[in-house]
Amino acid sequence: xxxxxxxxxxxxxxxxxxxxxxxxxxxxxxxxxxxxxxxxxxxxxxxxxxxxxxxxxxxxxxxxxxxxxxxxxxxxxxxxxxxxxxxxxxxxxxxxxxxxxxxxxxxxxxxxxxxxxxxxxxxxxxxxxxxxxxxxxxxxxxxxxxxxxxxxxxxxxxxxxxxxxxxxxxxxxxxxxxxxxxxxxxxxxxxxxxxxxxxxxxxxxxxxxxxxxxxxxxxxxxxxxxxxxxxxxxxxxxxxx
Numbered sequence: 291x292x293x294x295x296x297x298x299x300x301x302x303x304x305x306x307x308x309x310x311x312x313x314x315x316x317x318x319x320x321x322x323x324x325x326x327x328x329x330x331x332x333x334x335x336x337x338x339x340x341x342x343x344x345x346x347x348x349x350x351x352x353x354x355x356x357x358x359x360x361x362x363x364x365x366x367x368x369x370x371x372x373x374x375x376x377x378x379x380x381x382x383x384x385x386x387x388x389x390x391x392x393x394x395x396x397x398x399x400x401x402x403x404x405x406x407x408x409x410x411x412x413x414x415x416x417x418x419x420x421x422x423x424x425x426x427x428x429x430x431x432x433x434x435x436x437x438x439x440x441x442x443x444x445x446x447x448x449x450x451x452x453x454x455x456x457x458x459x460x461x462x463x464x465x466x467x468x469x470x471x472x473x474x475x476x477x478x479x480x481x482x483x484x485x486x487x488x489x490x491x492x493x494x495x496x497x498x499x500x501x502x503x504x505x506x507x508x509x510x511x512x513x514x515x516x517x518x519x520x521x522x523x524x525x526x527x528x529x530x531x
Contacts, residue, residue: 292404292405292406293404294402294404294405295402295403295404296387296389296400296401296402296403297400297401297403298389298398298399298400298401299386299398299399299400299401299416301417301421304401304403304416304417305416305417305421306410307401307408307409307410307415307416308408308409308410308411308412308413308414308415308416309385309407309408309409309413309414309416309426310407310408310409310412310413310414311407311413311414312370312371313406313407314381314382314384314385314407315367315371315372315377315381315382316367316370316406317381317384317385317405317406317407318357318364318367318372318377318378318381319364319367320362320363320364320367321357321358321364321381322356322357322358322359322360322361322362322363322364323341323343323354323355323356323357323358324354324355324357324378324380324381325352325353325354325380326338326340326353326354326355326378326379326380326444327353327379327436327437327440327441327443327444328353328440328443328444328447328504329436329439329440329443330376330378330379330436330440331504331507331508332507333375333376334355334376334378334511335507335510335511336375336376337366337374337375337376337514337517338355338356338357338374338378338511338514339355339356339511339512339514339515339518340353340354340355340356340507340508340511341353341354341356341460341477341478341479341508341512342354342448342451342457342477342478342479343476343477343478344476344478350448351448351451351452351457351478352444352448353444353447353448353508355378356477356515356518357518358518358522359462359464359472359474359518359522360472360474365518365521365522365525366521368521368525379433379436379437379440380437382433383430383433383434383437384402384405384407385401385402385405385407385408386399386400386401386402386430386434387400387402387434388400388434388437388438397438399431399434414426446499446501447501447504450495450496450499450501451480451501451505454484454488454492454496455481455484456480456481456484456485456505457478457479457480457481458478458479458480458481458484459475459477459478460477460478460479460512461473461474461475461477462474462477462515464519466519466522466523466526467523467526467527468523468526468530470526472522479508479509479512480505480508480509482509485505
């Protein structure tokens with residue numbers, strides 16, 4: 291794990307910097323889960339279980355895509371590459387983030403200058419010879435804009451779940467092909483019984499806000515846990531061969 295050094299991206303200071311995309315995805319190689327936002331759900335739901343967990347610092351609920359079952363395990367990282375149809379924004383935006391000097395200041399595009407993704411020799415340039423942002427950098431800006439907007443929408447979604455008491459613990463108790471048992475705690479999902487018991491008024495409120503669709507999407511993605519189990523079994527088989 292490298293020590294991060296966040297600075298504001300500067301065309302003058304960083305004009306020669308390049309990003310190595312293969313190393314961007316490698317930053318998530320040991321992430322068991324990754325925070326996601328609600329406007330990613332349509333892409334995430336194809337492969338990833340979307341669940342809730344609690345932020346280790348604040349204790350607040352966050353939405354995450356589940357990538358593995360134990361610390362340091364990402365079952366989508368195989369053969370030195372990300373084996374997923376879609377890569378979550380919080381991975382693909384690396385090593386960039388949005389910062390602010392004060393609460394009322396304009397957002398600043400920042401970069402981790404200690405990131406192993408950076409190079410001056412190979413990769414995607416951030417600026418062209420005229421000092422203008424490249425298509426690659428503009429795409430990063432788009433991802434960060436989606437992330438910022440999505441964080442607000444996602445918090446509104448979580449607030450709605452809390453308001454209607456729709457969050458319940460999700461414990462995974464898995465038996466793998468080698469008969470190894472694996473238990474995963476600290477996850478949460480939708481309480482189906484409480485969802486079924488909601489009043490028509492509450493359901494209409496959730497539907498009009500778009501949250502009802504997100505609820506059903508989350509519930510449907512739990513089936514992808516079986517896909518993760520298959521990935522885990524395949525990994526264990528490779529290790530034993």
